Amino acid sequence: MIYITRRERFNAAHRLYRPEYSDEKNLEVFGKCSNPNWHGHNYELFVTVKGEVDEKTGFLVNLKNLSKIIREEVIDKIDHKNINLEVDFMADNMASTENLAIGIWNQLEHKIKQLGAELHCVKIYESENNFVEYFGENR
Amino acid sequence: MIYITRRERFNAAHRLYRPEYSDEKNLEVFGKCSNPNWHGHNYELFVTVKGEVDEKTGFLVNLKNLSKIIREEVIDKIDHKNINLEVDFMADNMASTENLAIGIWNQLEHKIKQLGAELHCVKIYESENNFVEYFGENR
Amino acid sequence: MIYITRRERFNAAHRLYRPEYSDEKNLEVFGKCSNPNWHGHNYELFVTVKGEVDEKTGFLVNLKNLSKIIREEVIDKIDHKNINLEVDFMADNMASTENLAIGIWNQLEHKIKQLGAELHCVKIYESENNFVEYFGENR
Amino acid sequence: MIYITRRERFNAAHRLYRPEYSDEKNLEVFGKCSNPNWHGHNYELFVTVKGEVDEKTGFLVNLKNLSKIIREEVIDKIDHKNINLEVDFMADNMASTENLAIGIWNQLEHKIKQLGAELHCVKIYESENNFVEYFGENR
Amino acid sequence: MIYITRRERFNAAHRLYRPEYSDEKNLEVFGKCSNPNWHGHNYELFVTVKGEVDEKTGFLVNLKNLSKIIREEVIDKIDHKNINLEVDFMADNMASTENLAIGIWNQLEHKIKQLGAELHCVKIYESENNFVEYFGENR
Amino acid sequence: MIYITRRERFNAAHRLYRPEYSDEKNLEVFGKCSNPNWHGHNYELFVTVKGEVDEKTGFLVNLKNLSKIIREEVIDKIDHKNINLEVDFMADNMASTENLAIGIWNQLEHKIKQLGAELHCVKIYESENNFVEYFGENR
Numbered sequence: 001m002i003y004i005t006r007r008e009r010f011n012a013a014h015r016l017y018r019p020e021y022s023d024e025k026n027l028e029v030f031g032k033c034s035n036p037n038w039h040g041h042n043y044e045l046f047v048t049v050k051g052e053v054d055e056k057t058g059f060l061v062n063l064k065n066l067s068k069i070i071r072e073e074v075i076d077k078i079d080h081k082n083i084n085l086e087v088d089f090m091a092d093n094m095a096s097t098e099n100l101a102i103g104i105w106n107q108l109e110h111k112i113k114q115l116g117a118e119l120h121c122v123k124i125y126e127s128e129n130n131f132v133e134y135f136g137e138n139r
Numbered sequence: 140m141i142y143i144t145r146r147e148r149f150n151a152a153h154r155l156y157r158p159e160y161s162d163e164k165n166l167e168v169f170g171k172c173s174n175p176n177w178h179g180h181n182y183e184l185f186v187t188v189k190g191e192v193d194e195k196t197g198f199l200v201n202l203k204n205l206s207k208i209i210r211e212e213v214i215d216k217i218d219h220k221n222i223n224l225e226v227d228f229m230a231d232n233m234a235s236t237e238n239l240a241i242g243i244w245n246q247l248e249h250k251i252k253q254l255g256a257e258l259h260c261v262k263i264y265e266s267e268n269n270f271v272e273y274f275g276e277n278r
Numbered sequence: 279m280i281y282i283t284r285r286e287r288f289n290a291a292h293r294l295y296r297p298e299y300s301d302e303k304n305l306e307v308f309g310k311c312s313n314p315n316w317h318g319h320n321y322e323l324f325v326t327v328k329g330e331v332d333e334k335t336g337f338l339v340n341l342k343n344l345s346k347i348i349r350e351e352v353i354d355k356i357d358h359k360n361i362n363l364e365v366d367f368m369a370d371n372m373a374s375t376e377n378l379a380i381g382i383w384n385q386l387e388h389k390i391k392q393l394g395a396e397l398h399c400v401k402i403y404e405s406e407n408n409f410v411e412y413f414g415e416n417r
Numbered sequence: 418m419i420y421i422t423r424r425e426r427f428n429a430a431h432r433l434y435r436p437e438y439s440d441e442k443n444l445e446v447f448g449k450c451s452n453p454n455w456h457g458h459n460y461e462l463f464v465t466v467k468g469e470v471d472e473k474t475g476f477l478v479n480l481k482n483l484s485k486i487i488r489e490e491v492i493d494k495i496d497h498k499n500i501n502l503e504v505d506f507m508a509d510n511m512a513s514t515e516n517l518a519i520g521i522w523n524q525l526e527h528k529i530k531q532l533g534a535e536l537h538c539v540k541i542y543e544s545e546n547n548f549v550e551y552f553g554e555n556r
Numbered sequence: 557m558i559y560i561t562r563r564e565r566f567n568a569a570h571r572l573y574r575p576e577y578s579d580e581k582n583l584e585v586f587g588k589c590s591n592p593n594w595h596g597h598n599y600e601l602f603v604t605v606k607g608e609v610d611e612k613t614g615f616l617v618n619l620k621n622l623s624k625i626i627r628e629e630v631i632d633k634i635d636h637k638n639i640n641l642e643v644d645f646m647a648d649n650m651a652s653t654e655n656l657a658i659g660i661w662n663q664l665e666h667k668i669k670q671l672g673a674e675l676h677c678v679k680i681y682e683s684e685n686n687f688v689e690y691f692g693e694n695r
Numbered sequence: 696m697i698y699i700t701r702r703e704r705f706n707a708a709h710r711l712y713r714p715e716y717s718d719e720k721n722l723e724v725f726g727k728c729s730n731p732n733w734h735g736h737n738y739e740l741f742v743t744v745k746g747e748v749d750e751k752t753g754f755l756v757n758l759k760n761l762s763k764i765i766r767e768e769v770i771d772k773i774d775h776k777n778i779n780l781e782v783d784f785m786a787d788n789m790a791s792t793e794n795l796a797i798g799i800w801n802q803l804e805h806k807i808k809q810l811g812a813e814l815h816c817v818k819i820y821e822s823e824n825n826f827v828e829y830f831g832e833n834r
Contacts, residue, residue, distance in 0.1 A: 001552070001554040002515050002518065002519070002549060002550070002551050003549065003550040003551070003552075004514075004515065004547070004548070004549050004550075005547065005548050005549075005550070006546060006547060007545065007546045007547070008546075009266075009267075011178050011179060011180055011266070012178055012179060013152040013176070013177040013178050013179040014179075016335075016336065018334070029335065030335070031342060032218065032219035033219065035219050035220065035221070037152070037220065037221035037224050037225055038152040038177050038179065038221055039150050039151055039152050039179055039218075039219040039220060039221070040150060040151060040152040040153075040177065040178055040179005040180055041150055041179055041180065041181050042180050042181040042266055042267075048550075053513075053515045053516065053519070056435070057433075057446060057447070057511065057513070058433065058510065058511025058512070058513030058515055058516045059513055059515060060515050060549075063547055064448060079171065079178075080171035080172065080174050080178040081174060081176065081178060082174070082176035082177055082178070085176050086176055093336065094335065094336025095336070096331075096335070096336030096337055097282075098280050098282065098331045098336055098337060098338050099331065099336045101280065102280070102331070127148075127150070127181055128148075128181075128285065129284060129285045129286075130282070130283070130284060130285070130341055131282070131283050132280060132281065132282050132283075132338075133280070133281040133282075133283070133326075134280050134281070135279070135281075137279040140830070140832040141793050141796065141797070141827060141828070141829050142827065142828040142829070142830075143792075143793065143825070143826070143827050143828075144825065144826050144827075144828070145824060145825060146823065146824045146825070147824075155613075155614065157612070168613065169613070170620060187828075192791075192793045192794065192797070195713070196711075196724065196725075196789065196791070197711065197788065197789025197790070197791030197793055197794045198791055198793060199793050199827075202825055203726060232614065233613065233614025234614070235609075235613070235614030235615055236560075237558050237560065237609045237614055237615060237616055238609065238614045240558065241558070241609070267563065268562060268563045268564075269560070269561070269562060269563070269619055270560070270561050271558060271559065271560050271561075271616075272558070272559040272560075272561070272604075273558050273559070274557070274559075276557040287822075287823075289734050289735060289736055289822070290734055290735060291708040291732070291733040291734050291735040292735075294474075294475065296473070307474065308474070309481060310774065310775035311775065313775050313776065313777070315708070315776065315777035315780050315781055316708040316733050316735065316777055317706050317707055317708050317735055317774075317775040317776060317777070318706060318707060318708040318709075318733065318734055318735005318736055319706055319735055319736065319737050320736050320737040320822055320823075357727065357734075358727035358728065358730050358734040359730065359732065359734060360730070360732035360733055360734070363732050364732055371475065372474065372475025373475070374470075374474070374475030374476055375421075376419050376421065376470045376475055376476060376477050377470065377475045379419065380419070380470070405704075405706070405737055406424065406704075406737075407423060407424045407425075408421070408422065408423060408424070408480055409421070409422050410419060410420065410421050410422075410477075411419070411420040411421075411422070411465075412419050412420070413418070413420075415418040426683075426684075428595050428596060428597055428683070429595055429596060430569040430593070430594040430595050430596040431596075449635065449636035450636065452636050452637060452638070454569070454637065454638035454641050454642055455569040455594050455596065455638055456567050456568055456569050456596055456635075456636040456637060456638070457567060457568060457569040457570075457594065457595055457596005457597055458567055458596055458597065458598050459597050459598040459683055459684075496588065496595075497588035497589065497591050497595040498591060498593065498595060499591070499593035499594055499595070502593050503593055544565075544567070544598055545565075545598075572752075572753065574751070585752060586752070587759060649753065650752065650753025651753070652748075652752070652753030652754055653699075654697050654699065654748045654753055654754060654755050655748065655753045657697065658697070658748070684702065685701060685702045685703075686699070686700065686701060686702070686758055687699070687700050688697060688698065688699050688700075688755075689697070689698040689699075689700070689743075690697050690698070691696070691698075693696040
């Protein structure tokens with residue numbers, strides 16, 4: 001059993017707010033992240049998969065294939081986009097880093113199984129001081 | 140003559156486009172950065188000032204004062220904001236990293252003179268692969 | 279179950295030595311870290327908490343609150359201080375990174391429970407080549 | 418129970434290929450990594466050990482001793498070498514990062530037990546976008 | 557006058573030696589870098605260009621075009637290659653980082669002029685502890 | 696004319712204060728850095744030298760020799776030391792990063808000339824947010 005991690009990056013706009021709250025209430029709960037005119041981030045995404053090493057290739061998975069899945073299922077749908085308005089797998093969800101990690105997990109889990117590996121962790125840096133990890137637990 | 144650099148960070152949304160262009164033309168010229176629904180970045184800002192070391196303190200400038208100026212003149216006006224819509228010193232300007240560096244230079248130049256130092260360079264990272272430097276040349 | 283990590287930083291002086299040892303013995307056991315005139319580090323602290331995502335906010339915890347706890351319970355007590363002489367939660371303890379991680383865990387565990395989350399890991403970088411992790415195990 | 422990690426670095430050349438394949442087949446399976454004239458990397462190695470803190474020293478292990486073991490058992494044998502041709506613990510193995518992690522684990526496991534600690538993880542960065550972790554599982 | 561820098565990366569094998577020297581003499585002069593079986597690095601390349609900001613686009617140059625030139629003139633010719641054996645613009649030259657910076661400058665200078673900018677600096681990291689800068693001086 | 700930079704690191708304790716000031720006055724001027732019980736940092740030092748490439752070796756200088764000079768003249772004298780009490784080249788000087796850069800320049804300038812190169816810049820990071828550069832100007 002071995003673990004391999006691939007880093008990808010995306011830039012996106014978002015806003016944290018609840019439509020039923022006033023702007024004042026949103027500011028109180030979500031701080032500057034509630035700005036109605038949006039703000040954005042350079043997100044760093046780390047996808048960790050686990051499984052057995054293939055004796056022929058020495059690979060757990062071919063990283064080219066892992067990277068292709070992450071690009072097709074996640075990066076192409078979110079890079080240079082507005083997370084609240086344009087990302088189907090985040091619709092009806094607060095655009096928090098926590099929900100982003102869970103949303104990306106759901107995008108990747110089955111595709112990675114088809115590669116012959118198991119998704120182990122989705123980790124997202126929103127800034128150099130904050131990151132979220134999701135291991136698919138309690139589902 | 141010595142140089143000291145202070146790093147600050149801000150997160151903001153922006154869009155690169157010309158209003159007189161069609162969306163197609165904007166896409167052709169500005170690529171994904173023209174997305175009408177915005178995207179955003181974690182910007183890193185490096186402000187370098189130069190001058191003489193004060194013999195009493197061993198400081199070129201007190202970094203607390205330099206940091207305060209950068210926060211008041213730049214960070215408070217741009218952090219968690221939409222550069223195209225909400226940043227007065229970028230009004231009527233393409234929201235490119237090049238123009239951002241020049242705009243921030245103009246915000247800081249005189250205030251830093253009042254500190255007893257001279258602004259030497261404004262450097263901005265838009266992503267880990269791109270940065271812009273402006274030294275106030277040709278003005 | 280999701281995990282969120284907050285990074286904070288502090289600068290401090292310390293010394294590794296046992297008072298009952300001679301300077302020579304301390305040098306033999308602790309190397310340059312036993313210097314009687316102290317030395318110091320830029321420490322990086324990563325605090326990871328775990329729990330359920332709140333459906334209303336999309337947050338596990340509000341990072342502003344987590345950061346406030348870490349500052350009040352740890353950073354304000356250790357930043358720009360001498361760990362051996364001035365940090366009450368390290369009194370009577372060797373000022374090693376291992377003990378620092380355990381000491382910081384004890385400062386944070388109950389306060390984080392009051393936030394509605396569970397402390398998962400305290401990780402401390404003493405230099406770019408060394409870090410310690412403590413998960414509260416065997417207590 | 419506490420965990421401490423030591424980072425070491427090495428630079429090496431390697432090639433991914435199977436001798437029974439044609440150059441075309443190797444290119445198809447291993448991409449640019451199959452180049453018959455070799456290529457290379459700056460590898461970053463993170464060795465994590467776990468155990469109890471010694472009350473006298475405040476240490477899990479003396480990092481000088483841990484670093485010495487890693488240098489003798491790994492770095493001296495692989496730094497500025499050709500992994501395919503010159504590294505005995507990788508002989509008869511594809512020179513993949515996965516196999517490198519397992520090979521390094523086998524070099525270190527017993528030596529670290531002699532230090533009074535237990536090897537927990539070998540982590541290797543091949544590039545800033547890819548890393549492998551091995552925890553000795555399923556052996 | 558503004559400066560913009562693009563980072564690109566490549567992995568390559570190389571060897572430092574003079575064919576007229578014995579292996580012992582090469583070892584004495586070039587150390588471990590003379591290993592006849594090669595070793596390699598993850599090189600980081602920073603290309604800085606300077607010029608005026610285009611008022612229409614807010615760009616000094618379109619980074620997509622700058623990146624394309626760097627890839628075609630440098631990365632495609634050196635990535636996953638053996639610098640001594642396979643890189644035409646390094647033929648008949650010691651494969652040192654200094655010569656690499658000069659060689660890459662010569663590859664890029666005219667192409668960047670065609671973009672409407674001027675090449676200012678080629679900077680190459682060979683490891684986290686060493687980098688070379690070339691500004692085209694004395695030519 | 697080419698530039699090569701070598702990074703070295705040291706950890707040290709220091710304090711910013713003037714003995715003729717009261718503790719209150721020192722706190723007002725120097726903030727937390729005036730703590731009478733010291734604090735400390737992981738300093739990063741970048742030494743840049745310039746000169747011509749030697750055609751035989753492809754080197755500006757042999758980095759092993761440059762590193763040896765930096766270690767002998769700077770690192771061995773300051774690493775794991777108290778800058779105020781134990782570093783002869785900082786005696787009678789405020790232990791600021793500005794003065795540290797000038798002090799290190801003076802330690803290195805002549806030794807590097809003996810290597811056949813010219814010292815160009817001493818750059819010191821005191822934290823990830825602050826660094827000082829000295830080019831030997833106005834001397």
